[in-house]
Amino acid sequence: MQKKKRSFWQWLKTYEGQKILTTILFLLVPVTCLILFTVIPAGNMVLFSFQERDRYGLDAKWVGLENYKTVFSNPDYFMTFKNSIYYLIGSFAQQALALLLASILCSKIKLRNFFKGVLFFPYMMNGVAVSLIFMRFFALGDGIVTQTGTVNTILQQLGMDPVKFLSDPSIANYCLVFISIWRYIGFDIVMYIGAIQSISSDIYEAADLDGANGWQRFRYIVFPSIKPIISLQLILAIKGAVSVFEIPYIITEGKFGTSTFVIKTHETGMVFQKVGLASAMAVVLLIIIIIVTLIQKHFFKESDEDKPSKKKKAQNGEVA
Amino acid sequence: MASVTDTQGGHKIKKRRRHYSPAQILVSFLKYLVLIIGCIMVFLPMVVIILGAFKEHKEFLSTGVFELPEKLYLGNFKEAFYKGDVSLGLKNTFIILIVSCIGTILTGTMTAFVVQRFDSLLSRTVKAAFLVATLLPNISMQVTVFQIVDKIGVYDSLWAPIILYVGTDIISIYIFIQFLSQISTSLDESAIVDGASYPRIYFSIILPLLRPAIATVLIIKMVGIYNDFYTANLYMPSNDLPVISTALYRFIGPYGAKWEIIMAGIIIAILPTLIIFLCLQKYIYSGLVSGSVKE
Incomplete structure (x- = not known):
């Protein structure tokens, strides 16, 4: 022993x-x-996802593909993906704008760090704080207990009628996309600045000797060098667009036609306790995201070392 | 970075020696115009919050959003901080933040050490498992993660977010693995020749070498946890367990008719972020951006 x-x-x-x-x-x-x-x-x-069950799984029973049928056939569920299109288009605009601002910040500019800092800071801000700030920004106000919001104050001073920005289904989504761009664009700007600055200065000097102007430099040097990052960002925008949650959840609670697939999943599982159906929705989302990820991995395999991705951002912003 | 700035400085001098053509003046005017519009877009929503937070209730209702407060009234901040539970929220957030950061760094670096340095079947399997796990989006898993959290008995306690922040942070593990793969094994080998044990190698060689990666992870983690709303909202619903995000979120109901107090709460919530940002600006840019360099 x-x-x-x-x-x-x-x-x-x-x-x-x-x-x-x-x-x-x-x-x-x-x-x-x-x-x-x-x-x-x-x-x-x-x-x-193949069962019908509540939060605690008491009396769960098999229902086969019933839940998936509901997700795809009941417009209440699958149609929330329609709202992802707003965010997708919004994030294309966001990339273009970020690229413009990044190129400006990389040229000779005074107070560069100040501008960069101001544009980046919203990305660091607490999501609830951002949501509350914009509830006030777009508020209508009734003049008795709630004050008129910023945009409507400006509209009134210009002699226009106030607008129900956040409760009018035809514009609420645009406002929410605007908030999303406001919040996340700083990250893209900083990322594009990094990419532009990693281009060797020799190339600029050569271009300068050849007498290239600013636009030509962007068109023939900057753009081709950062093209992979731009395409990666555009692909990742899909992931971001299907997993929008926080801002519409806090600001409109998914009302007025602003619900997203994740809000709907959350509601179904946590509020209405239909865990089976919510799981089926989660599986659908999972499959979409896995497909996008595989596409992205397939196209951006070679040098994944220097390809910044938005995955962290999506997770930071929405969950983690 | 420095070399590029220099080159650009060089352009500046060259162009200055040349003459300014009207087109050049127009271009740089447009550049500043775009930047200034951008800054106004960032500041405009916030200015209103700052002005409103210093107004008394009656003054708040009777004055326009752009009007300056009569005097710097601080009562709203007091009410938000004490009655509105922002103080408790900050306290809980910092507890979660500190414990989760320490936990993530220890488990993350240990995993990276084993997975990257040992070539056994087990370590390869674990690495592959983590790789597959990066594919799964956090957000869609919560329906079933919730039940596990409930079952292990940490639901509605500070442990729920802590365990989730530490236990599901696969990205940090990846940052550590990536960083460690760039450090040569010669130091470990010479330590082995000197008779050091593996835990000793980890603590006295690997951990110190990983410092830059730890800084990156800390920045990502701190920003992420401080700003996270989802986890706390789902797993800590009790009114006496707010974090900063949920404390602020719970303002919407009771203070819906007293927006000046919500505004004060917003400012208190953002202030720590602003201070950290101003102090660590450079590290934050590189940390957050390089942290996203993954997959």
């Missing part, structure tokens, strides 16, 4: 034994967490 124990300790002191012990000790917590919070939930999600 005594001898065996000692030999075990001796074995532990060899690098072989140490390696195994260290592997187990170091990976215990992360792997447990991975199993608990990623593997099991993912498995459950697929499983539950």
